[in-house]
Amino acid sequence: MNKYIFIKDLFFIIPTAFIAGAGLAALQDGIYWIGLFGFSLLLLLGLSALVAAWRWGGGGKALAWMTALAFILRLAAGVAVYFSLPVNGYDVPDDKAGYIFTDAHRRDDQAWGLASSNKPLWSAFDKSYAADQYGGLLALSAFMYRYLSPDVQRPLLVLTLAALTAALGVPFFYKSTRLLWDGKLAAVSSWLFVLYPESVLTGGAQMREPFLLTFIAVAFWGFAGWLKQNESGEKNRSVWLWLGIGIAGLLLVSPAMALALLVLFGGWLWLRGEKARLPWQVLVGVGGVFLVGVLLLAWSLSRQHDFGGGSPVGVILNWIRDSVKYVIYLLERGSGQIQNIFSKMNPLVQFLFVIGYGIAQPVLPPAFFEPTTLTWRIIAIVRALGWYVVLPLLLYSPIAAWKSEPGRARRLWLWLSAFSWLWILISAIRAGGDQWDNPRYRLIFFGWQALAAGYAWLWWRQHRDNWLPRIFILEIVSVLLYGQWYLARYNSIGFHLPILVVLEVSVVLFVLTFVGGWWWDHWRAGKRRA
Numbered sequence: 001m002n003k004y005i006f007i008k009d010l011f012f013i014i015p016t017a018f019i020a021g022a023g024l025a026a027l028q029d030g031i032y033w034i035g036l037f038g039f040s041l042l043l044l045l046g047l048s049a050l051v052a053a054w055r056w057g058g059g060g061k062a063l064a065w066m067t068a069l070a071f072i073l074r075l076a077a078g079v080a081v082y083f084s085l086p087v088n089g090y091d092v093p094d095d096k097a098g099y100i101f102t103d104a105h106r107r108d109d110q111a112w113g114l115a116s117s118n119k120p121l122w123s124a125f126d127k128s129y130a131a132d133q134y135g136g137l138l139a140l141s142a143f144m145y146r147y148l149s150p151d152v153q154r155p156l157l158v159l160t161l162a163a164l165t166a167a168l169g170v171p172f173f174y175k176s177t178r179l180l181w182d183g184k185l186a187a188v189s190s191w192l193f194v195l196y197p198e199s200v201l202t203g204g205a206q207m208r209e210p211f212l213l214t215f216i217a218v219a220f221w222g223f224a225g226w227l228k229q230n231e232s233g234e235k236n237r238s239v240w241l242w243l244g245i246g247i248a249g250l251l252l253v254s255p256a257m258a259l260a261l262l263v264l265f266g267g268w269l270w271l272r273g274e275k276a277r278l279p280w281q282v283l284v285g286v287g288g289v290f291l292v293g294v295l296l297l298a299w300s301l302s303r304q305h306d307f308g309g310g311s312p313v314g315v316i317l318n319w320i321r322d323s324v325k326y327v328i329y330l331l332e333r334g335s336g337q338i339q340n341i342f343s344k345m346n347p348l349v350q351f352l353f354v355i356g357y358g359i360a361q362p363v364l365p366p367a368f369f370e371p372t373t374l375t376w377r378i379i380a381i382v383r384a385l386g387w388y389v390v391l392p393l394l395l396y397s398p399i400a401a402w403k404s405e406p407g408r409a410r411r412l413w414l415w416l417s418a419f420s421w422l423w424i425l426i427s428a429i430r431a432g433g434d435q436w437d438n439p440r441y442r443l444i445f446f447g448w449q450a451l452a453a454g455y456a457w458l459w460w461r462q463h464r465d466n467w468l469p470r471i472f473i474l475e476i477v478s479v480l481l482y483g484q485w486y487l488a489r490y491n492s493i494g495f496h497l498p499i500l501v502v503l504e505v506s507v508v509l510f511v512l513t514f515v516g517g518w519w520w521d522h523w524r525a526g527k528r529r530a
Contacts, residue, residue, distance in 0.1 A: 004052035013051065017043035024160065027079070030152030038148035038157055046164035057171030058178070062187060066174065070194045070203075071167035078159040078204025081379070088375040098155065100379070101436070104206040106131035111141035112153040121146070136252035137208050158206045166203035169214030170194060172242075173447055176217070176224040189447075189454030196450070197386035198443050201379070211253050212444050216261060219246025220447065223265055227272075257444055264419050264448070271411040341500060353503075358428025361438045364388050365483040369490045387439065388479070392471040393453035394420060399467050400459040413455055420449045467517065474513045478506050 021040030028035050054067050082098035089095030099105035110131040114124060121142050125135035132138035141158045149157050173193050178186035193199070202209040222243025229236050250258035342350055367380035397420070401413035423445045431437035442449075460468045481502055488496035 004055045005048060009048075009051050013044060013047045017041075017047055024079075024156050027083075028152070028154040028156055030149070030154060034149065034151050035154060038144075038154070039160065042144075042148060042157065042160055042164070046161070046168075050164065050167055053168055053171040057175040063171060063174055063190075066190055066194050067167055067170045070170045071163050073195075073200050074163035074166050074203035074210070075160060076204070077200050078163060079156065081201075081204065081375075082156065082159070084375045088373050090373070090376075099205070100201065101205050101207055101440075103131070107138055108141060108153070108155055108158060108206045111138050111158070112145050114138070114142040115145035115150070134252075134254055136254075137206075137211060141206065155206065159204060162206060162210045163203055165214050166199070166210035169210075169217035169447075172214070172217040172221045173450075176220045177451065179224050179228055184458055185451070185454050188457055189450040192390065192450040192453055193447060195386075196390065196443075196446060197382045198439050199446060201383065202440060202443060207440070208253050209440060209443050212250065212257055213447065215246045215249035215253065216257070216445065216447055217246075218249070219243050219261060222246060223268075254444075260423070260445070264445075267415050267419065268412065271415050272408060341503070344500065354432050355425060355428045357433040358431060358438045359391075359424060361433060361435045362387060363435070363482070364479050365486045368483065369486040371490065383439065388475060390449065390453050392468065392475055393456045394424070394449060395471050396460065396468045397452040397456040400456045400463075403463070403465070404459065413452070416448055416455075417452045420445070420452045423448075466521070470513055470517050474509060477509060481506060 018040050021038075021043050022036055024039045025032055025035030050067055050071065054063055057063050057067075081100050085095040085098050085100065094100070094102050094105045097105055099108070110129045111124075114121065114129065121139050123129065124132065124139035124142055129135065129138055140161075144157055144161060145153065170190060170193060174186050174190040177189055199209070199213065203213075219242070222239045222241070222245075225236065225239035226243065229239065247258050247261070250261065341353065345353060362380060362384040364381075364384040367377065367384045370380075372380070394417075398414060398417040401410060401417050404410045404413065424442055427438055427441035431441050456468070484494050485497060485499065485502050488494045
């Protein structure tokens with residue numbers, strides 16, 4: 001058929017799409033044949049795209065496993081959550097309807113309302129549909145319902161689209177990483193990209209994150225291809241197409257992420273010394289995209305859809321300031337322990353506490369000890385374990401980059417580590433200590449975190465210095481310390497230390513690990529030179 005899809009592929013894709021579509025249709029209400037047609041058509045197109053992307057990405061068993069598992073894990077997790085929450089969740093509307101995220105529930109209901117009305121789909125972009133701040137995913141979901149499920153709302157249809165989209169980003173991410181670096185880093189970072197639990201969870205839900213991750217991966221491929229063609233002198237206009245598709249998708253779903261990605265790419269080019277080689281047309285285009293992104297972001301944040309209260313930048317800054325105040329208020333109001341801690345802190349320390357608490361989310365010890373249902377406990381433990389595996393590698397990544405050979409590569413890895421941590425801090429400030437919004441915001445640029453973590457792991461495997469073990473030991477001790485506090489609180493086992501004491505001990509351990517580790521390495525290096 002073409003260079004990436006063969007006739008023989010259809011002998012696998014068509015029956016797989018039909019069988020899976022039949023199974024998913026049987027799990028949903030409504031007229032069966034309509035559900036069968038909708039699911040099967042979506043899977044036929046989606047699986048064809050995955051096979052084409054896999055072959056375009058270089059093929060091979062490793063990439064095939066990555067792409068297949070990315071889709072299967074997200075679809076399976078989404079279906080499992082959809083059916084387990086109503087019977088083993090809380091007695092709240094989201095759980096009873098099978099939605100793990102409130103945003104997904106509200107957006108999906110409004111998408112069905114729009115699809116079943118006489119309104120045009122672009123109505124999703126006005127403020128009468130407040131469930132989606134930007135409107136892009138709401139319009140896409142409504143399109144799916146209007147044309148593939150017109151008889152009844154089938155939440156698994158949009159969930160399947162999210163899982164397919166998430167998996168589609170894997171070949172783009174893998175090929176970009178392999179093009180710019182090597183197969184080892186591509187393998188490690190791509191497996192993190194595929195298996196990270198927060199990504200699996202949101203990829204099996206009606207959320208923006210799987211679409212954002214894939215649009216960023218597509219833009220990454222366009223950017224990586226442009227960098228390589230600059231080095232080789234070849235001209236391939238398709239890289240601009242991929243970059244444009246990625247940026248356009250981000251502008252549609254979340255303009256702020258398009259702006260953040262442009263900042264990342266701009267810093268990358270500046271550190272590589274590529275800024276002088278950019279044609280003026282490219283600079284004008286990037287400036288135009290940045291301006292459009294600012295206007296779209298301000299428009300979506302302004303309640304009146306105008307800038308009567310000030311300039312677009314003023315609207316954005318006011319929203320950020322009010323959001324930070326609000327999340328701190330919610331954090332303090334939601335927990336007696338937090339109220340107790342805040343009462344003993346000045347505003348600056350409160351702000352730093354919110355950042356630290358946000359970085360620690362989802363916190364691992366309460367996942368084991370706080371009273372909850374079995375379904376929610378499994379979700380909490382898996383989410384927290386995933387983050388607590390990646391977090392030490394991210395803490396180690398700037399250390400590994402700093403200790404590498406001076407040059408362009410070192411500057412780049414320092415920049416990628418800095419950007420990853422800047423985004424983690426922004427997420428912590430924006431979402432405070434919320435155990436759902438914080439990890440979800442952080443996830444959007446997880447591709448770069450996976451690169452930094454993969455680089456850190458490979459660097460440590462080669463050099464075997466003491467820093468990564470120190471960081472893991474610090475994390476384990478901190479988890480045990482807070483675990484004992486939660487165990488004493490909920491099960492009355494052991495000493496119930498005041499939470500402020502536990503917090504102070506953990507801060508001291510953190511400072512001692514990094515300051516003491518630096519001093520020890522410096523002292524040993526001086527002794528060897530002597």
